[in-house]
Amino acid sequence: MAVPITLPNPELTAAGRAYREQLVREGGSIVVKKTKAGTLCRRFRPWLAGLSPKARGRVADLIFSAFTSCRSLKETAKDLKTIRGGCEGTAYRIARREIRRLQHERDFLQFRERGIRQGIWRIDLEEGVHTGRSGKLFAIDDPIWTELDLEGCICWCEPVVTDL
Numbered sequence: 001m002a003v004p005i006t007l008p009n010p011e012l013t014a015a016g017r018a019y020r021e022q023l024v025r026e027g028g029s030i031v032v033k034k035t036k037a038g039t040l041c042r043r044f045r046p047w048l049a050g051l052s053p054k055a056r057g058r059v060a061d062l063i064f065s066a067f068t069s070c071r072s073l074k075e076t077a078k079d080l081k082t083i084r085g086g087c088e089g090t091a092y093r094i095a096r097r098e099i100r101r102l103q104h105e106r107d108f109l110q111f112r113e114r115g116i117r118q119g120i121w122r123i124d125l126e127e128g129v130h131t132g133r134s135g136k137l138f139a140i141d142d143p144i145w146t147e148l149d150l151e152g153c154i155c156w157c158e159p160v161v162t163d164l
Ligand SMILES: [Zn+2]
Pocket: 127, 129, 130, 147, 148, 152, 153, 154, 155
């Protein structure tokens, strides 16, 4: 029997609040990138630099609304383009990246709370970033999962639930 779970709203977590504050105050967020040498680094990217704090707050609302409403990624991207300008493709890429990183924070927090120790790397057939990692087992605390935050990654972690 599946245990009913409650998903924490990222906006109400400390990490979510810090994320919102950085968006509004600094006009951007920390983005995970892979260097040519294959190491991961986190860099601040000012993707809302040209906007007023009020408009930045609206973008934060938009990103968080993906968790509290049924708004799709496509709709979110469209609204982001309206506020931020730029092309549709960029808005879509940014919206996906930002929603995914908050989703990962929420999911892994929940995995730990539920005592889950391992996860299986799941990969979509069209994904090109992590080909070859499909079906492999990693500890939930393995830093390898940070790579789910890479732009273009659409993989996910399937938690391994063991009955106690
Ligand atoms: Zn991937």
